[in-house]
Amino acid sequence: MERLGIAGPLSRFQLEGRVKGVQSSRLRVLNDAPVKFDGKFVLYWMVASRRTRFNFGLEHAIDRARALDKPLVVLEALRIDYPWASERFHRFVIDGMADNAERFRKADIQYYPYVEPRPEAGKGLLAELGRHACSIVTDDFPSFMIPRMLEAAARQAVVQLEAVDSNGLMPLAAADRAFPTAHSFRRFLQRELREQLIEFPKANPLARLQLPSLKKLPASILERWPTASDSLLSGTDEVLRELPINRSVAATDVVGGAEAARKTLRRFIERIDDYAEERNRLDAEGTSGLSPYLHFGQLSSHEICRKLLDREDWAIDQLGEGTSGSREGWWGLSRSAEAFLDQLVTWRELGYNMCRQRTDYDRFESLPDWAIRTLQEHAGDTREHVYSLEEFEEAATHDELWNAAQRQLRRDGTIHNYLRMLWGKKILHWSENPLHALETMIELNNKYALDGRNPNSYSGIFWVLGRYDRPWGPERPIFGKVRYMTSNNTARKLKVAGYLERYGKD
DNA sequence: ATCGGCTCGCGCAA
DNA sequence: TGCGCGAAGCCGAT
Numbered sequence: 007m008e009r010l011g012i013a014g015p016l017s018r019f020q021l022e023g024r025v026k027g028v029q030s031s032r033l034r035v036l037n038d039a040p041v042k043f044d045g046k047f048v049l050y051w052m053v054a055s056r057r058t059r060f061n062f063g064l065e066h067a068i069d070r071a072r073a074l075d076k077p078l079v080v081l082e083a084l085r086i087d088y089p090w091a092s093e094r095f096h097r098f099v100i101d102g103m104a105d106n107a108e109r110f111r112k113a114d115i116q117y118y119p120y121v122e123p124r125p126e127a128g129k130g131l132l133a134e135l136g137r138h139a140c141s142i143v144t145d146d147f148p149s150f151m152i153p154r155m156l157e158a159a160a161r162q163a164v165v166q167l168e169a170v171d172s173n174g175l176m177p178l179a180a181a182d183r184a185f186p187t188a189h190s191f192r193r194f195l196q197r198e199l200r201e202q203l204i205e206f207p208k209a210n211p212l213a214r215l216q217l218p219s220l221k222k223l224p225a226s227i228l229e230r231w232p233t234a235s236d237s238l239l240s241g242t243d244e245v246l247r248e249l250p251i252n253r254s255v256a257a258t259d260v261v262g263g264a265e266a267a268r269k270t271l272r273r274f275i276e277r278i279d280d281y282a283e284e285r286n287r288l289d290a291e292g293t294s295g296l297s298p299y300l301h302f303g304q305l306s307s308h309e310i311c312r313k314l315l316d317r318e319d320w321a322i323d324q325l326g327e328g329t330s331g332s333r334e335g336w337w338g339l340s341r342s343a344e345a346f347l348d349q350l351v352t353w354r355e356l357g358y359n360m361c362r363q364r365t366d367y368d369r370f371e372s373l374p375d376w377a378i379r380t381l382q383e384h385a386g387d388t389r390e391h392v393y394s395l396e397e398f399e400e401a402a403t404h405d406e407l408w409n410a411a412q413r414q415l416r417r418d419g420t421i422h423n424y425l426r427m428l429w430g431k432k433i434l435h436w437s438e439n440p441l442h443a444l445e446t447m448i449e450l451n452n453k454y455a456l457d458g459r460n461p462n463s464y465s466g467i468f469w470v471l472g473r474y475d476r477p478w479g480p481e482r483p484i485f486g487k488v489r490y491m492t493s494n495n496t497a498r499k500l501k502v503a504g505y506l507e508r509y510g511k512d
Numbered sequence: 513a514t515c516g517g518c519t520c521g522c523g524c525a526a
Numbered sequence: 527t528g529c530g531c532g533a534a535g536c537c538g539a540t
Binding site: 186187189190193331374375376476477478479480481487 | 520
């Protein structure tokens with residue numbers, strides 16, 4: 007498609023009008039297999055963007071179906087045995103399947119939610135569906151198991167498999183290197199983001215669809231891989247209870263799915279003005295709470311951005327010309343709105359960039375040289391406290407504030423914005439060595455955090471060890487030149503009493 | 513309450 | 527080659 011530079015001010019109305027196809031920079035063809043024109047349907051294999059709105063992948067699959075004049079089938083699958091799978095994540099994803107089922111039902115699209123009942127049971131489903139399909143469209147995603155899963159699918163698919171990048175405002179392919187600091191990435195964004203702001207996906211790609219409808223999926227497939235039942239999706243039956251998954255990580259009080267996501271978004275937008283002031287307070291509801299929905303793709307950063315910009319009556323001519331990378335002033339918005347967009351766009355997409363650019367994003371070696379050097383120099387320092395993974399996991403340290411943060415992680419699947427940093431810094435402080443600390447952080451975060459396994463979780467964990475940061479003096483034991491934090495100082499800065507009360511015990 | 517020093521590397525200006 | 531500056535800090539001095 008044609009990509010236009012923007013010469014002058016452009017109204018939102020004009021922005022809405024420019025919707026054609028998905029940009030080529032968001033599209034990767036993963037294999038050499040052909041499109042089968044006599045297939046029964048186009049298959050959208052939903053793996054990372056688990057939503058029906060603001061979704062380039064779904065939009066592209068619909069375009070494909072329309073061009074071929076075929077029905078669309080949407081497969082959303084949930085494996086039983088992926089690393090760290092538990093009742094917590096299953097509940098969240100299944101909540102989302104219920105929302106998607108409702109939306110696709112109204113649009114008369116064959117939606118095929120599949121919840122694997124036991125390990126290996128889902129094997130062959132994609133291949134079998136692929137044999138009936140004209141082509142397959144799926145979601146691109148740069149971390150955890152999805153890159154490997156897509157490679158495997160590409161090897162076995164007998165029709166064309168395309169992956170669409172619906173991860174963020176910038177296509178992952180727009181950058182050809184990893185950025186060492188938020189500042190340098192911000193500079194990149196300030197040069198390149200302008201033209202992406204006219205490339206938003208459709209708010210509702212299901213509107214006014216006129217695709218041929220497919221009444222039934224092949225019976226041979228449904229017999230072997232039955233669709234998740236309505237009662238499973240609604241969360242009222244025993245099926246989830248009987249699934250052989252880790253039940254020690256229980257569901258949280260956070261309801262999953264695109265509907266809950268949009269409700270959370272609406273409520274956050276109402277209090278956006280307080281964001282800059284309150285996001286680091288322990289005794290306020292300052293943060294957005296959107297991270298889990300973003301992680302599972304139940305909410306799009308485009309939709310968040312659109313809602314925020316609309317509410318601020320923003321137009322593209324408010325964008326600053328400067329590309330100095332400074333944190334405030336570029337969007338031309340209020341302090342709170344800019345602070346939030348810096349999180350949503352700069353920091354979020356910085357992490358995605360790292361995972362796309364470096365296959366070792368989850369390894370110690372991916373840290374900057376100065377951090378590796380200084381941590382290694384201090385790896386043998388004497389430690390006053392050394393805890394095992396189990397002691398950390400059980401919140402059994404000598405530090406009550408730390409223990410409370412760990413209990414919040416276990417109970418709620420998240421740690422307060424500010425305490426998260428302290429949580430990691432103390433794991434570094436109280437582990438046998440920095441490698442152990444890294445393993446502990448990854449294990450606990452991926453196991454308990456709703457937004458674990460996401461590029462941004464890795465940014466947070468590696469920030470503790472120096473990624474995206476700079477050296478700080480004075481040089482200290484264990485930390486070396488890596489930024490140091492203490493519970494005492496945190497307690498001086500924040501009102502911790504209520505938090506300690508709330509998470510003081512299990 | 514606020515300030516400087518601690519320390520390194522990037523990217524731009526010269 | 528020099529210079530400014532950077533996710534959230536800490537500590538001690540003013």
